[in-house]
Amino acid sequence: MQREGTMTMTPNTPQLIIFDCDGVLVDSEMIFNRVLHAVISEYGATLTFEESCARFIGTNIENVGNYLTSIGVDLTQDWSDALYERAYGALEKDVQPVPGIKDVLRGLTAVQVAFCVASNGQTAKMNTTLGATGMLPLFRGRIYSAYEVGQSKPAPDVFLAAARANGTAPGQCVVIEDSATGLEAAHNAGMRCYAYVPKGHQPPANLFGATRFARMEDLPGLLGVS
Incomplete structure (x- = not known):
């Protein structure tokens, strides 16, 4: 008999779960984008905070700089x-x-389902946010940044690099994402994807075939871990 609060795997459980970082593991996007908006405003950019968020969430800093220069x-x-x-x-x-x-x-760790994090953000940023929230020990040696492996999302490079590093075929991976660029990158990598859209948040216009969910409590069931 399964004890209350424990998890077990099913035949549908993926071999590797790849989490995005900002907005999926850590609630960091508004913090970072408040600072970004303040900084670019000091340089003379006239975008509102809302416009800045809509344009820059999910992209990398090079794309931000290129747009501002343009x-x-x-x-x-x-x-x-x-x-x-x-x-x-x-x-x-x-x-x-x-x-x-x-x-x-904790539940995935208990049933030994492999997971990692793959982000457009720099490794130093992930170390900062995961460290501040106490999750860094769970991801040591399994942190992948697009800065280090090739093109950023929506290119599939960082997801494919994470799969290779963990010896897993793309079709045996599942991605957890929240941004349009991340959803497109998962699609381009040939990976099944779940789109985290919490209650009150606007979903991306194109989910690229991802399955939408609103509560992290529902994620284990979607992953075949019950």
């Missing part, structure tokens, strides 16, 4: 270094885990 914002060479210095301080102070995710990770 609209005439004069960035200094070290602008991103200053941004990250301010952002990391804010994240370390204020970031929280996504509600319910720690229980999911």
Whole structure:
């Protein structure tokens, strides 16, 4: 008889679960984007906070810089270094885990289902946010950044690199994402995907075939871990 609060695997359980970081593991996107908006405003960008979030969430800092330059914002060479210095301080102070995710990770660990994190963000940023929320030990040696493996999402590079590093075929992986670029990257990698869209949040216009869910408590059942 299964004890209450434990998990067991089913035949549908994937061999590897690949989590995005920001917005899936850690509630960091609004913190980072508040700092980003403040910094680019100091350089003369006239985007509202809402416009900044809509355009930049899910992308990487190079794309941010390229867009700002294209609209005439004069960035200094070290602008991103200053941004990250301010952002990391804010994240370390204020970031929280996504509600319910720690229980999911503990359950997956208990039944020995492999998982990792793959993000467009820099490894240093993931170390900061996962460290501040107490989840870093669960991901040591299993942190993959698009900065280190090739093109950023929506290219599939970081997901495919994570699969290769863990000896898993793409078809045996499942991705947990929340952004349009991440959902497209999972689709491009040939991986099944679940789109985390919490209550009150607007879903991406295109889910790229992903299955939408609103509560982390529901994720184990979707993954075939019950």
